[in-house]
Amino acid sequence: MRFYKAENYKMINLRDLNTKELGEYMNSIGEKSFRAKQVFEWLSKGADSFDEMTNLSKDLRERLKAAEAGGEITLGHINILKKQESRTDGTVKYLFGLSEGAACGTGEADEVAVESVFMKYKYGNSICVSSQAGCRMGCAFCASTLGGLTRNLTPGEILMQVIGAERDTGEKISHIVIMGTGEPFDNYENIVKFINLVHDPAGLGLSMRNITVSTCGLVPKIAEFAKDLPQVNLAVSLHAPNGELRSRLMPINKSWPIDRLIAACRGYTEVTHRRITFEYALIDGVNDSIAQADELSTLLKGLLCHVNLIPLNRVSETGFAGSTKEQVAAFLARLTERGITATVRRELGSDIDAACGQLRLTHRGKM
Ligand code: SAH
Secondary structure, eight states: OOOTTGGGOSSEEGGGOOHHHHHHHHHHTTOOTHHHHHHHHHHHHTOOSGGGOTTSOHHHHHHHHHHHHTTSEEOOOOEEEEEEEOTTTOOEEEEEEEOOTTTTTSOSOSSEEEEEEEEEETTEEEEEOOSEEEOSSOOTTOSTTTTOEEEEOOHHHHHHHHHHHHHHHTOOOOEEEEOSSSOGGGGHHHHHHHHHHHHOTTTTOOOGGGEEEEESOOHHHHHHHHHHOTTSEEEEEOOOSSHHHHHHHOTHHHHSOHHHHHHHHHHHHHHHOOOEEEEEEEBTTTTOSHHHHHHHHHHHTTOSEEEEEEEOOOOGGGOOOBOOHHHHHHHHHHHHHTTOOEEEOOOOOGGGOOOTTHHHHHHHTTO
16 A cells, blocks of 8 residues: 555554545545545544544444554544633634654654644634744744754644644634744645645635745745745745845855845746745844845845735744834835835734744643
């Protein structure tokens, strides 16, 4: 049997499989492939047990339950370890526990904790999901990288964050940003598969255009992404207008320098004709001067892009602080003056605002 990366797997997480692979699994147990679509639909609706899958024959349900009990397959479970809810705007931060990765052959850790954030916008509900448990990119201002990388998440584990939040809130999610813990391009194959899973009309049926991937700049993956998923939005974390400062803030710049990154971004816009979002976290006294706004506008001149300014969330371990409101406004005004489209990210859930990655960080000691 050859299922998704099955050579490493002791157990198959059905939520890692697309309908074709589920069909192969169904065939392997003597069932017709069309059952796969039914199971896939149930899994996407958030079914947590085979008993809920009422359009399957009782016999099939029993056999699937036996395979589950025998440790051959799992439905992919997720549990809420911690939850913080905003009283003002409906934002919910989750710390989810995922416990099947080890059995599915993905890594050493038995249970990992990952953060996801559910947000309400005028255009619909959005979720920010994690792509890895931890991160090895080492950005100087970021909480998610402090404990290093524990392991990659599988496509099903990323999907479970979406399904888990839908189940808990009772709301449909129409937009996904892969901007939680982890570097998506460091877990590229699983991200591509996850996106195809949520796009499948038999599942959540999300539009590719409602999905955004954020990268710290793994340059070779940008062209691949343009080819594999040209309709998915790309966000690039820039945070500095030149290589010298960027290398100090983001070690990835030493492997993939800013000039090569910008060149790859230009290539991306030429292939996809799509606007890139550059994220720029404003750090007090570090990257927020008017001279740096000028340098940034020169760097991005003529590039089909949008700059998203984010006042840095303070992470006490890093020693960096966010820019003042005045400095943010001045930086924005200067970019605009220089012909660069920029906005300041609207802050949601400010009453529950522990900086990104901090729920997980405070929980790590307990796992
Ligand atoms: N690794 C990917 C995606 C995860 S990080 C990336 O780097 O893009 C998501 C975004 O949050 C990135 O732009 C990251 O630089 C930013 N970020 C990290 N720590 C932050 C902080 N303390 N305050 C504001 N933004 C932060």
